[in-house]
Amino acid sequence: MTEELAPLGAFEYAAAPESRAIVSLEDGYGLYVGGKWLSPAETYTTISPADEEPLAVVGQASAEDVDAAVGAARGAFEGEWSALRPAERAKYLFRIARLLQERAREFAVLESLNGGKPIKESRDVDLPLAAAHFFYYAGWADKLDYAFPNRAPKPVGVAGQIIPWNFPLLMLAWKIAPALAAGNTVVLKPAETTPLTALLFCDVLRQAELPPGVVNIVTGDGRTGAALVSHEDVDKIAFTGSTEVGKAIQRELAGKGKGLTLELGGKAANIVFDDAPLDQAVEGIVNGIYFNQGHVCCAGSRLLVQESIQQPLIEKLKRRLSTLRVGDPLDKNTDVGAINSAAQLQKIEELVAAGEQEGAEIYQPPCRLPERGYWFAPTVFTEVAQSHRIAQEEIFGPVLSVLTFRTPEEALEKANNTAYGLSAGVWTEKGSRILWMAQRLRAGVVWANTFNRFDPTSPFGGYKESGFGREGGLHGLEPYLHFDA
Ligand code: NAI
Numbered sequence: 083m084t085e086e087l088a089p090l091g092a093f094e095y096a097a098a099p100e101s102r103a104i105v106s107l108e109d110g111y112g113l114y115v116g117g118k119w120l121s122p123a124e125t126y127t128t129i130s131p132a133d134e135e136p137l138a139v140v141g142q143a144s145a146e147d148v149d150a151a152v153g154a155a156r157g158a159f160e161g162e163w164s165a166l167r168p169a170e171r172a173k174y175l176f177r178i179a180r181l182l183q184e185r186a187r188e189f190a191v192l193e194s195l196n197g198g199k200p201i202k203e204s205r206d207v208d209l210p211l212a213a214a215h216f217f218y219y220a221g222w223a224d225k226l227d228y229a230f231p232n233r234a235p236k237p238v239g240v241a242g243q244i245i246p247w248n249f250p251l252l253m254l255a256w257k258i259a260p261a262l263a264a265g266n267t268v269v270l271k272p273a274e275t276t277p278l279t280a281l282l283f284c285d286v287l288r289q290a291e292l293p294p295g296v297v298n299i300v301t302g303d304g305r306t307g308a309a310l311v312s313h314e315d316v317d318k319i320a321f322t323g324s325t326e327v328g329k330a331i332q333r334e335l336a337g338k339g340k341g342l343t344l345e346l347g348g349k350a351a352n353i354v355f356d357d358a359p360l361d362q363a364v365e366g367i368v369n370g371i372y373f374n375q376g377h378v379c380c381a382g383s384r385l386l387v388q389e390s391i392q393q394p395l396i397e398k399l400k401r402r403l404s405t406l407r408v409g410d411p412l413d414k415n416t417d418v419g420a421i422n423s424a425a426q427l428q429k430i431e432e433l434v435a436a437g438e439q440e441g442a443e444i445y446q447p448p449c450r451l452p453e454r455g456y457w458f459a460p461t462v463f464t465e466v467a468q469s470h471r472i473a474q475e476e477i478f479g480p481v482l483s484v485l486t487f488r489t490p491e492e493a494l495e496k497a498n499n500t501a502y503g504l505s506a507g508v509w510t511e512k513g514s515r516i517l518w519m520a521q522r523l524r525a526g527v528v529w530a531n532t533f534n535r536f537d538p539t540s541p542f543g544g545y546k547e548s549g550f551g552r553e554g555g556l557h558g559l560e561p562y563l564h565f566d567a
């Protein structure tokens with residue numbers, strides 16, 4: 083008996099949803115100030131971008147609330163925290179790291195629920211890296227004098243930290259871990275669309291018995307962020323987000339003598355030479371731009387491909403795109419989840435429309451997008467000119483712009499032809515060419531034959547409009563210290 087086989091490509095995955103049961107959400111959350119929950123006067127509802135379901139009511143912190151949080155942080159800094167033996171400080175960080183590992187599944191589910199990213203990514207990337215950052219900086223806490231010999235490192239005081247929505251818990255870890263390791267206290271503001279893992283993190287702080295006021299978390303939108311930036315008693319601001327807001331913060335702080343680090347946007351070139359292993363390069367291109375729906379500041383959003391291999395590479399890429407599974411972020415098979423917010427979806431749609439209007443050629447694999455929530459299909463633009471908006475502006479979505487080059491010099495010139503400079507990728511078999519390119523690329527991170535790899539020991543940060551200051555590694559401690567010598 084012969085059964086009719088389904089045509090190739092019609093293979094369907096059964097749904098494999100991760101259970102939400104591990105997360106128990108409160109109906110509402112306050113502001114975490116001085117180890118207690120304050121009730122804010124103003125609130126809003128945070129949703130799941132995958133289906134617009136309301137998840138919880140959270141606070142929109144006012145300037146007075148921010149003032150209370152900064153006061154709590156100052157009190158903790160002047161009190162026991164800055165006087166604590168560094169080895170004791172390290173113990174708290176180790177405890178936080180271990181608790182994050184223990185509760186990793188709960189955090190991963192909540193991250194995907196509130197932010198729309200695939201559970202595969204929050205489980206395998208965000209959570210392990212967040213814990214790794216705490217472990218890594220825990221190790222430095224009692225070794226600062228060795229890290230900065232003869233410079234008498236001291237904490238700066240109260241750090242105000244503002245983070246975006248693309249890696250909510252991971253950006254929290256990038257900010258809080260080095261600040262505490264260096265002996266500072268913190269007021270952190272999560273992004274308005276993704277406050278929930280930061281609020282759950284307060285429970286980790288309770289479990290770790292961190293002294294009250296060392297970490298304070300105030301939720302709210304840009305108004306809350308602006309109140310934190312302009313607060314007189316904050317010694318240092320660390321910001322990750324849009325270049326536009328970064329510039330506004332820099333203007334606000336000009337001449338005030340406060341510390342500032344900015345990690346802003348990017349428009350990275352992912353450069354593929356004709357001697358690169360094409361199948362591996364395709365995986366790197368896909369990981370470079372479709373990872374986290376392209377909501378990645380260092381995303382490889384411009385593919386620069388050597389002209390002689392353009393056709394086979396683009397063919398392979400399109401074939402690979404048709405196998406990406408777009409849908410439910412909590413499904414373990416999902417590759418591309420939901421767009422984080424209605425506003426971000428609108429921005430992506432506007433830029434994609436501009437790409438079509440300016441004459442680039444669009445390709446999207448056939449895929450069924452869910453009806454509710456915010457969704458955008460993986461997209462590739464070919465025939466892109468350097469002057470096109472989609473080659474210049476950060477789209478922050480699953481949209482790749484393909485340009486071509488003939489010589490390494492031309493690749494370099496095109497790669498550097500951007501206002502940004504956060505990251506770049508080089509694909510070639512030649513080691514000498516990797517080094518030649520890496521020396522000349524004006525980008526903070528250059529990946530060779532890979533893309534979007536992160537490690538807490540490795541400094542990360544930008545050139546030009548991608549910002550200044552480094553996070554990660556030893557470099558990441560410096561902005562949280564001042565030096566007498
Ligand atoms: P945004 O820069 O407005 O938001 C980032 C954070 O800054 C959020 O916590 C927000 O509440 C806060 N914020 C907003 N206005 C502020 C102000 N005046 N003072 C202090 N804090 C303020 O970014 P948005 O509007 O969510 O996204 C717009 C574009 O920015 C995206 O399409 C993307 O291109 C880029 N972006 C880049 C990120 C990166 O990782 N480099 C992260 C988020 C957005």
Ligand code: MG
Nearest residue numbers: 304324326327
């Ligand atoms: Mg904004």
